[in-house]
Amino acid sequence: MTTFTAAAVQMRSGTEVSRNVRDMEEMVREAAARGATYVQTPEMTGALLRDKDARATAFTTADRDPVAAAAAALAAELGIWLHIGSTAIRRGDGKLANRAFLFGPDGRRIATYDKIHMFDVDLDNGESWRESSAYEAGREAVVADLPIARLGFAICYDLRFPQLFRAEALAGAEVLTVPAAFTRQTGEAHWHALLRARAIENGAFVVAAAQGGRHEDGRETYGHSLIVDPWGRVVAEADHAEPGIVLAEIDTAAVASARAKIPNLKNAREFAVTPVDASGAAGLRGAAS
Numbered sequence: 001m002t003t004f005t006a007a008a009v010q011m012r013s014g015t016e017v018s019r020n021v022r023d024m025e026e027m028v029r030e031a032a033a034r035g036a037t038y039v040q041t042p043e044m045t046g047a048l049l050r051d052k053d054a055r056a057t058a059f060t061t062a063d064r065d066p067v068a069a070a071a072a073a074l075a076a077e078l079g080i081w082l083h084i085g086s087t088a089i090r091r092g093d094g095k096l097a098n099r100a101f102l103f104g105p106d107g108r109r110i111a112t113y114d115k116i117h118m119f120d121v122d123l124d125n126g127e128s129w130r131e132s133s134a135y136e137a138g139r140e141a142v143v144a145d146l147p148i149a150r151l152g153f154a155i156c157y158d159l160r161f162p163q164l165f166r167a168e169a170l171a172g173a174e175v176l177t178v179p180a181a182f183t184r185q186t187g188e189a190h191w192h193a194l195l196r197a198r199a200i201e202n203g204a205f206v207v208a209a210a211q212g213g214r215h216e217d218g219r220e221t222y223g224h225s226l227i228v229d230p231w232g233r234v235v236a237e238a239d240h241a242e243p244g245i246v247l248a249e250i251d252t253a254a255v256a257s258a259r260a261k262i263p264n265l266k267n268a269r270e271f272a273v274t275p276v277d278a279s280g281a282a283g284l285r286g287a288a289s
Helices: 017-033 052-058 066-078 156-160 162-170 184-202 253-261
Strands: 003-010 038-040 081-090 096-103 109-114 120-122 128-130 143-145 150-152 175-177 205-208 212-214 220-222 226-228 234-237 244-251 270-273 284-287
Touching: 003 017, 003 205, 003 226, 017 038, 017 066, 017 244, 066 081, 066 096, 150 162, 156 184, 162 175, 162 184, 175 184, 184 205, 184 220, 184 226, 226 244, 234 244
Parallel strands: 003 038, 038 081, 150 175, 175 205
Antiparallel strands: 003 244, 081 096, 096 109, 120 128, 143 150, 205 226, 212 220, 226 234, 270 284
16 A cells, blocks of 8 residues: 555646647646656647647657657656656557656656547537547557556546446556546536546546646636545545646555445446347346446
8 A cells, every 4th residue: 555645737738839848847846846746737738739730730759749758857857657648649640649648757658548539529509529530549448557556547538438447447446547628518517527436436546637728729628627535535626727736645545445345346247238128139248337
């Protein structure tokens, strides 16, 4: 069992990568100065860009990406675990990956995760998004076994797919991460409820660094970066959409305690789904979640 201080960095990334990198560096330094040894930044730390032509010139491959390079150097300088919630990375096939990076205290890249679920939605008031038009979906869940905790990865819209978090919890994840750029509309309706639900149903901490406010590309994000404990209590929150930092102590003993009280990870059972029309068709296979 270990105890450490986690920080969620709330940003308002603009369209210029170099400026966002400077903002990220400044806020990560502040978080480390306040005692954080694990620091998470939000989805699309590098830039938020809706324009296709602008994305083509702003984003590059992982080996040349300025966000990853700056983060690796910063993690080594500060001696922290630095989790870039995501940035856009150009793939060999010309599409982009919405990719998270985790760097260790020596600056070494520990893990990457490509967002699995694409935000293809049509909301009220004409708000529409088609993430899959520019980004290629990831295919693998990731759990990193660190000296401080076992960390499960997700990004933003992944939050709405509880099976991802259940699989990571069953693989040993004690801290579930959800860096995000939730829209204001969806955030107001669902952000707190979904994050608390993922913590409760998996008996895990959830750390969710968010984008917040009106961005240069015209979108508006919800903010409200959160850290939730395994009992579903919000232990730290930026209760606004402005840039800022929230910190909380993570004690992995609380994970073991919550899972011992309500051992639903162990108690899940396979079951069949029977058609209600009693037609005699074979039942569908499912798993408790």
